[in-house]
Amino acid sequence: MLGIVYSATLxxxxxxxxxxRNTKVDIDEFVRLLPNLMxxxxxVKVSLMPFRDRAYIEIRYPDEAERRAAAxxxxxxxxATNSAMPKVIRSVNRVLPVKxxxxxxxxxxxxxxxxxxSKLVASGSNSIEQTGSFKKLVLNEETGSSTWLFSIANLASVIPAFRKFCERHYRSSGYRCDLPAEARRVDQDQYxxxxxxFEGPLFALTMRSTNMEGWDDFLLEFAEFAVHFKGIPLFNQTRGVKPRYATTAYGDRLRRFRDIRKKLDPRNRLLSQFFVERLG
Structure with missing residues (x-):
């Protein structure tokens, strides 16, 4: 989009x-807990099941003791989470068509x-997840996902509205995501x-599903929902991003980036169709 990476600093x-620490609460209770969670x-990671009115909260507290986590x-x-359950749910979708x-x-x-x-692990470290060694058991099968980010100030309104959105879309179309949505806190990053x-900490809301029939229509409708709540799309992890969404969310920073890109690449040699559709 802007150049070729030839050197990287880690x-x-x-x-x-x-x-x-794992906790199970209903969604209204989760909303009440939000100020403390922030x-x-x-x-903080939360799995949301809007049709069961469940929020599974996982909080990872720093531990000063240097302990070796079992792999x-x-x-x-x-x-179980990323391979077995999606495969089971995909099979249920195939053999049981009655919703x-x-x-x-x-x-x-x-x-x-x-x-x-929640009973399998009670401790860990950032290294055990980042090495990638524990992912050898995960099978690469298609599971759709799409992420939008929301300001912490709006989250108390977004979560209840998200549950109602899912229920309304299910009633009107018969489609729903068959995997829980995931919400994660994202710290401020100005690098x-x-x-x-860039402007402050956010919460990322990721929809996931193995059911692809109706998935794209769901995401297009959710995009309008997200924009209503001033959601911020990711260029490579948000499906259905339109240029106006990115312009609204990134504002002057995106305009500055466009100017820099045009100056360094006046012939658009590095501008792919993917980013043409998203940057405008």
């Missing part, structure tokens, strides 16, 4: 251990998977001009 972080000195439980958890039977069964299996995976969290 920022090395020290290995940090952490302990994990201030906690820990990493096998992480392998099992990753296999009134299929979808409650999928939700029950998902809840059971969460209950099991890149087009960093989505």
């Amino acid at each position: 920022r090395i972080r020290p290995i940090r251990s952490y302990t994990i 201030e906690v000195n820990a990493a 096998l439980p992480w392998k099992l958890r990753d296999w 009134n039977l299929r979808d409650p069964l999928i939700d029950t299996l998902t809840e059971a998977s969460h209950a099991l995976s 890149a001009l087009l960093s989505p969290s």
Whole structure:
């Protein structure tokens, strides 16, 4: 989009251990907990099941003790979450076409998977997930995903509205995501001009599904929902991004980037069709 990467500088972080606390609450309770979750000195990840009114909160607290985390439980958890469950749910979609039977069964299996995976690991470190060694058991099968980011100030409004959006879309189209949505806190990052969290910390909301029939229409409608709540798209992880979405979200920083790009690449030799459609 702008040039060719020929040199990279890696920022090395020290290995940090952490302990994990898992909590299951309903979505309204999760919204009430948001102010505390925004201030906690820990990493926060939430799995949302709008049709069961469930929020599975995982908080990773820094642990000063330097302990070596066992790799096998992480392998099992990753296999169960990213390989086994999507395969099972994909199979259920194929063999059980009646949605009134299929979808409650999928939700029950998902809840059971969460209950099991939360018991597999109680501690870990940033190194065990970043080495990639524990991903050897994961099978590369297609699972759709799309991410939008929202300001922390808007999140208390976004989450309840997201649940209603999913229910409304399901009633009107018969389509719903068959995997839980994931919400993660993203700290402020000003190292890149087009960093989505350049102006402050955000929450990333990722929709995931193995059911591709109706997926694109769902994402197009969700994009309008996200824009209404001033959502910020990612250029490579958000499906259905239109130039006006990016212009609204990134504002002057995107205009500055366009000017720099045109100056350095006046003949558009490095501008692919992918970014033409997203940058305008």
